[in-house]
Amino acid sequence: MNNHRWQCIDAGSDYCPCYLAETMDCITCSHLKGKEFCDCDWRGVCIYQAFIFEGNRKKDPRVDFDAEIVERKKLSDKIIIFTLKVPHSFARQVNQPGSYIFIRNKDFGQYFDIPISVMHADCQKDLIQIAVEIHGVKTKTIRSVEKTMSIRGPYWNGVLGLAYLKQTQNAKCLVITRGIAQAPAVLVINYLLRNNNAIDVLLDQGSADYDFIEEFCKVKNIEKCNLYEAQGIELLQKKIDTQDYDLLFLGTSDYLQKKLYDSIEKLKDKKVVMTNNNEICCGEGICGSCTIHDINGVPIRTCKTQFIKG
Structure with a gap:
């Protein structure tokens, strides 16, 4: 069995090491899986070294922030396109395939976080666009959002x-x-x-x-x-x-x-x-809602994990 078939999308990013390092469930680092030897095959900055440097703790996680709604375009009763004003660095970070964010009506709690793909990013004007399909309990709360919405990101495994x-x-x-x-x-x-x-x-x-x-x-x-x-x-x-x-x-x-x-x-x-159509709930590999199993029975947290062909 090839142990290097799966790799974390967050490895080497500003959000690595994450919660999974603290619980010894890291997707990439063998030491942070509880092994006594290194066989991670990771070519970036050593995740274990970064974890030690942080004082055996994770880096600061992604946090929610309020984004101004510059435009709200209703295409139908079910489809709304939102244009959001975001920080410049954020627009750059999500201007790549697979980028997604969590959005929420600020009048509701975090149970109402919705993972939404980024459709377009304008890095000069610091704007991003998302298309929301009104379908279930969570997305119905977005209908009444007018001026700002709470967003969390960036995430990249869409x-x-x-x-x-x-x-x-x-x-x-x-x-x-x-x-x-x-x-x-x-x-x-x-x-x-x-x-x-x-x-x-x-x-x-x-x-x-x-x-x-x-x-x-x-x-x-x-x-x-x-x-x-x-x-x-x-x-x-x-x-x-x-x-x-x-x-x-x-x-x-x-x-x-x-x-x-x-x-x-x-x-x-x-x-x-x-x-990636799996049930994404937390985006951090913690809740397990997105977990699938590969042919070897290995659980895969698909909100963070990419297949690397050996």
């Missing part, structure tokens, strides 16, 4: 397969996305464009009934379809059969991801990046 994404340059890529999952797809597309990649987009607007890609990305090759119908699957199959794509991005639900994998055999042979 997309799985970042290693593939960051290695892709001067290549041909296919983005497949549906509904509100277009929001995290925007940062993915713009990142790929900055690295001189050619991008085709297969878009199913789904219940969002809105084209975020056309509004926020300079992409010309956008084809629309219904991925739950046979014609949509056939279109995707044709594109994969006829085009030599180096990377695929799946911005869809887990159900649709599985449906596509079951329907299109060649997907299993491609480099695929996908949205």
Whole structure:
């Protein structure tokens, strides 16, 4: 078994070491897992050394702060786009694929924290944009937010397969996305464009009934379809059969991801990046709501953990 298949997204950041170091549950550092030897394979600043330097304690965690709502754009009864004013460093930190934040109506307690993907970041004006789909108990509280909202971040594990994404340059890529999952797809597309990649987009607007890609990305090759119908699957199959794509991005639900994998055999042979659709609650790897188990039975805290192909 390869012990180095999983790596913490926060390793080496301003938030490392974290709570998990104090409880000897660190995702990356073998010493902070209770082992007597080092086999972490981490190439950054030593996490164990940083932990000792901090006095055997974690670094200061992320904290909530109030963000001014510069614009509130209601697309439908269910979709609202918020433009938020944030500190300059924060805008820079979330201007990368997989970035997400927790938002909350200040009139409610922390039980109402909602993980939301960052859709767009303007580092010159220090603005970020998020798209909120009003769906359940938590998101319904956002309807009444007008002037400010409480946010916490930055977090970066909203997309799985970042290693593939960051290695892709001067290549041909296919983005497949549906509904509100277009929001995290925007940062993915713009990142790929900055690295001189050619991008085709297969878009199913789904219940969002809105084209975020056309509004926020300079992409010309956008084809629309219904991925739950046979014609949509056939279109995707044709594109994969006829085009030599180096990377695929799946911005869809887990159900649709599985449906596509079951329907299109060649997907299993491609480099695929996908949205992290697991139940994220705390973002710090503590509560366990996002935990899944790999084929070896190892529990994976998906709010913080990336798969590293050995």
